[in-house]
Amino acid sequence: MADHQKYQNGDTDLDALFAEARQARPDLPDRLMSTITAAAATEQARWSAPAPARRRPPLGVLLAALGGWPAVGGLVAASCTGLWIGVAGPEAVFTAPGVSALAATPTVSSEYAAYETFDLATVMAEDMQ
Amino acid sequence: MIGLGRRAADVAAAPEASDEALLVLFANGDPTAAAELTRRLGPRVLGVAMRVLGNPAEAEDVTQDAMIRLWKIAPDWRRGEAQVSTWLYRVTMNLCIDVKRKARGGHVDLDAIPEPPDPAAGAAEGLQDNARRDALQEALMTLPERQRQAVVLRHIEELNNPEIAGIMEISVEAVESLTARGKRMLAKALAGRREELGYQDG
Numbered sequence: 490m491a492d493h494q495k496y497q498n499g500d501t502d503l504d505a506l507f508a509e510a511r512q513a514r515p516d517l518p519d520r521l522m523s524t525i526t527a528a529a530a531t532e533q534a535r536w537s538a539p540a541p542a543r544r545r546p547p548l549g550v551l552l553a554a555l556g557g558w559p560a561v562g563g564l565v566a567a568s569c570t571g572l573w574i575g576v577a578g579p580e581a582v583f584t585a586p587g588v589s590a591l592a593a594t595p596t597v598s599s600e601y602a603a604y605e606t607f608d609l610a611t612v613m614a615e616d617m618q
Numbered sequence: 619m620i621g622l623g624r625r626a627a628d629v630a631a632a633p634e635a636s637d638e639a640l641l642v643l644f645a646n647g648d649p650t651a652a653a654e655l656t657r658r659l660g661p662r663v664l665g666v667a668m669r670v671l672g673n674p675a676e677a678e679d680v681t682q683d684a685m686i687r688l689w690k691i692a693p694d695w696r697r698g699e700a701q702v703s704t705w706l707y708r709v710t711m712n713l714c715i716d717v718k719r720k721a722r723g724g725h726v727d728l729d730a731i732p733e734p735p736d737p738a739a740g741a742a743e744g745l746q747d748n749a750r751r752d753a754l755q756e757a758l759m760t761l762p763e764r765q766r767q768a769v770v771l772r773h774i775e776e777l778n779n780p781e782i783a784g785i786m787e788i789s790v791e792a793v794e795s796l797t798a799r800g801k802r803m804l805a806k807a808l809a810g811r812r813e814e815l816g817y818q819d820g
Contacts (some may be wrong), residue, residue, distance in 0.1 A: 503805055506754040507773040515668060517660040521678055522653075525660060525685045529644065529652030532689040537647060 578614065637702035638695070645692040656685060659703060662775070663710050669770040670714045672759045680713045700784070707775075707785045711767050718763060757807035761800050768796035769804065 555561055573581070637658060644651035663684050667677035687709050688702070695702075758766050764786070771782045772793070779797075783790045 502808055503773075503801060506808070510669070510754055510774045511776070514661055514665045515674075517656070517664055517681075518678070521664075521682060522656055522660065524682055525656050526653050528682075528686045529656075529689045530649070532686075532692075533644070533647055533649070533652075536645075536693060 638697060641688070641692050641695055641702055642697070644689070645695065652689065655688070655702075659688075659706055660685060662703070663706060666707065666770055666775060667710055667714055669755070669758060669774055670711070670763075670767055671717060672755055676717050680710060680717060683713055684710045701781075704781060704784050707771065707777075708787070711785060714767070715763060753808060753811055754804075757804045760807050761803055765796050765800035765803070768793055769800035772797045773801070 552558065552561060555564065637655060640651045640655050640658075644655065660681060664677055664681045667680040667684075668674055671677050671680065684706055688706055758769065761769065767786060768782060771777045771785060772779070777785070779790045779793045782793045782797075786793065788796075
C-alpha cells in the first residue's frame with residue numbers, strides 16, 4: 490500500500506518535472522546559430538562552384554587519338570598476332586587450329602586460299618632469311 | 619509541391635511549409651532556408667543533446683555537427699522517405715553516443731553501464747525551480763544511455779513511440795520497454811528527494 494502510494498506520487502512528480510523541462514527548452518545561442526548558418530552558406534557555395542577543370546593525362550590524350558579502348562583492343566590483338574607470326578614462323582600459322590580447320594574444309598575455294606596462303610608465307614619466310 | 623522560384627522567406631511565412639520543403643529549397647541554393655531550418659530544428663537538437671549528455675558544451679558541439687550533416691546530405695535527400703526531424707534526431711542520438719564512447723576511451727556496451735552522476739549538475743543551489751530541473755537531470759544521468767534517450771524523446775520531446783522507434787532504429791515494443799523501465803528508475807531516483815524538491819505528500 491505504502492509502496493503503491495510512493496510510486497503514484499513518484500509518477501506525479503515525474504510528470505511535473507517533465508512538464509517543467511518542456512517549458513525550459515534552451516534557446517540556440519547566437520554564436521551557435523551563426524556558426525551553423527555560416528556552414529550552410531559554405532556548403533551551398535561548394536555545390537555551386539564549377540568543378541575544377543581536369544587536365545587529361547598524356548595516356549588519356551593518346552587513347553582519345555586512337556579512338557578509345559575498343560580501337561586500342563583491336564590494335565593490341567593485331568600487334569600480338571603479327572609478333573606471333575614473326576616469332577613462330579609460317580609452320581605455326583598453318584598448324585594453328587583455326588587455319589587448319591579452314592584448310593580442311595573440302596571446298597575448292599578454301600583449298601585455293603590455303604595454297605595462296607602457302608605462297609605468301611613462303612615469300613615471307615624467304616624475306617626473313 | 620513548391621516551385622523552385624519561391625524563396626524560403628515566402629515559404630516560411632506560410633505555416634504549412636514543411637521542413638522537407640525548406641531543405642529542398644536549401645539544396646537548390648536558397649540563401650534563407652538554412653536560417654529558417656536552424657531556427658526550427660536547432661533548439662530541439664540542442665535540448666535533446668543537453669538532456670542526453672548533461673553537458674551544455676558537448677551538447678552545442680553535437681548540435682553544430684548534426685546541423686552540418688544535414689546541410690551536407692541536403693542535395694541527396696530522398697523526398698518522402700523520412701521526416702527531416704526524425705533523421706536529425708537519429709543523427710543527434712548517434713553523435714551523443716559517440717561523445718560518451720570517446721569520453722570512456724573505447725567501445726563499451728552502453729546499455730550495461732549506468733551513468734555516473736555528474737557532480738557539476740548537483741552543485742547549483744538556490745531557486746527551487748533550478749533545483750528541480752537539476753534533480754531531473756541528475757536522475758536522468760543515472761539511467762543507461764538508451765533508456766535515457768527513449769525517456770527524453772518520449773516525455774520531454776513528446777514524440778510518439780513509432781517515431782522514437784524510427785529514430786533509435788528499434789521496435790516499438792523495445793521503445794515501450796525502455797521508457798517504462800526508465801520512468802521507473804527515475805521515479806526511484808527522485809523518491810528520496812521529494813521534500814527537497816518542494817513536493818508535498820498526499
